[in-house]
Amino acid sequence: SIPMAHGMVKALGAGSHDKVVSVIGDSTFVHSGITGLINSVYNKSAATLIILDNRITAMTGQQPNPSSGSAISGEAAHALDLEALCRAIGVKHVRVVNPHEVPECRKIIKEEIARDEMSVIISQAPCVLLPELKLRKPVSYFTNIDNCVGCTSCIRLGCPAISWTPFAEGEAEARGYKKSQKGYSRIDEVLCNDCGQCASLCKFNAITRGEGK
Ligand code: SF4
Ligand code: SF4
Structure with a gap:
């Protein structure tokens, strides 16, 4: 090449x-x-x-x-x-x-x-x-959904551990999010391999390494 x-x-x-x-x-x-x-x-x-x-x-x-x-x-x-x-x-x-x-x-x-x-x-x-x-035991990343603004930066990585949860009609406002927010991202801690790429992309402090909740 x-x-x-x-x-x-x-x-x-x-x-x-x-x-x-x-x-x-x-x-x-x-x-x-x-x-x-x-x-x-x-x-x-x-x-x-x-x-x-x-x-x-x-x-x-x-x-x-x-x-x-x-x-x-x-x-x-x-x-x-x-x-x-x-x-x-x-x-x-x-x-x-x-x-x-x-x-x-x-x-x-x-x-x-x-x-x-x-x-x-x-x-x-x-x-x-x-x-x-x-042999290492990966430490999982997790999403703090209170901070997630639904920008989709992490979703667009294509990591199989990250999924999108859409809001139902009126749910965003009812849960204290902006009315325009369409959903939030979740990380499956079993699938996460501890690479940190999603956290490097999140500008809203919504992805953290360590114990999930
Ligand atoms: S990058 Fe952060 S704010 Fe954006 S969807 Fe992912 S977790 Fe949410
Ligand atoms: S840390 Fe890496 S493997 Fe884990 S969810 Fe984020 S991008 Fe996927």
Whole structure:
């Protein structure tokens, strides 16, 4: 995907930098993406590359890769520093983001695709199916429905743990909400996997981590 993005920047010409974004996983970047990035920098590309760094080769069997910090045998191994590598290749604009902080991620993506130079965003968060993460006990988030204004920001994430409860005719006013509010959001604490994305999006302090009510 990285050489294709470079080709598109060249084919589209001046002003194309804010239109071309390539996306690659950490493992694929290590085994075949690095050369494309070297070429992109060398030939003055202006695309944005997003590396999805989930610390494992998630798509093809959960095997570790040179950026995971462990060998295929399970022994500890040197973990490739993707940020340092991209800088060594010559990328001047490298940002590391936590994908669960959704508004911050959106802001950084907008900033980087607006650049007229090659940039890299490393989206870094471990895969939730890693054995060590599967063993953890997730702490559920919950909705404080008294604070929910029904803005639907959390609903639009598409998380299966979040559902929408519509108000019946006249119910919003009767329960002390604005007359125009159509309903409120609820989190199923059994399904919640403790990522925090919904809380990062709620501007009304209506989503909290911890014991639900
Ligand atoms: S983002 Fe917050 S206020 Fe908006 S629907 Fe979700 S819980 Fe309610
Ligand atoms: S914390 Fe993550 S998994 Fe839990 S409800 Fe919010 S978005 Fe879904």
